[in-house]
């Protein structure tokens with residue numbers, strides 16, 4: 041077993057937007073480096089406002105996009121190395137959970153069909169009776185059961201219940217890593233905590249690590265072991281969740297934390313400036329400088345290098361707030 045479960049090393053993704061001739065390059069993910077250890081399962085939340093590159097980064101980890109630069113390594117095997125990379129094993133090891141559970145299941149099929157298909161197709165169960173056991177077990181791990189779910193269609197469940205079924209489906213392969221892209225965004229506020237609590241339970245019981253992409257900082261605060269803040273494709277702050285949220289070092293993380301009200305609320309639109317988006321992505325110096333109250337000439341000339349703060353924290357800023365508070 042490799043020391044790291046996941047290594048994202050200097051990864052970038054560049055899209056061409058606005059047509060071949062007059063189009064521009066958009067660096068949606070810009071030289072991001074992050075990792076998750078193998079010996080200690082964690083919940084790593086990736087936060088940042090709309091369009092900061094959270095989904096693009098996760099799509100690269102799910103192998104739905106290839107990085108244009110850098111490398112992603114899962115359990116010691118580089119995605120780029122076709123010899124060591126086994127697509128079947130990858131499907132078992134890494135499972136996605138998407139935002140809207142009603143879009144994950146067709147309204148014309150009973151939801152247990154999906155669970156049986158996953159168990160049989162991926163070779164987790166050899167026959168129907170083995171699949172019965174596997175499906176019942178995963179449903180019980182999310183507080184449901186085959187008896188309750190069998191024969192029912194998606195519309196017969198609430199959003200929260202159906203998201204539990206999608207989580208059960210992801211558990212069938214006994215994954216090492218689950219990538220949950222805004223899994224509570226389409227769910228009633230009262231149910232959001234139930235779902236994120238489940239992530240904690242599954243982390244502890246089955247030793248699964250989670251990458252939790254969210255706009256919802258209050259659930260991120262509650263559930264995360266680590267937080268990574270993205271801004272215009274750059275990883276601008278990373279570290280233990282409580283430390284970052286209680287004492288952010290990057291002025292942008294500070295801005296986000298100050299706009300967190302309660303479970304289910306997203307950041308206020310005042311923090312987002314969509315008209316600036318394209319321009320900020322193209323900036324070669326600190327991308328947050330145009331909005332930063334502490335920006336100096338240096339910030340407007342050069343891109344900061346990652347600065348380590350203790351063993352586990354990193355900030356991409358010439359003037360971290362902790363320096364000011366010290």
Ligand SMILES: Nc1ncnc2c1ncn2[C@@H]1O[C@H](COP(=O)(O)OP(=O)(O)OP(=O)(O)O)[C@@H](O)[C@H]1O
Pocket residue numbers: 055056057066068088089090091092093094095096097317
């Ligand atoms: N396939 C694509 N082609 C061109 N541009 C894209 C593509 N996918 C994403 N982008 C752009 O890349 C940037 C990052 O998008 P991404 O969806 O990763 O952000 P996000 O942080 O996940 O946003 P949201 O929270 O709204 O889902 C955005 O400007 C987006 O418009």
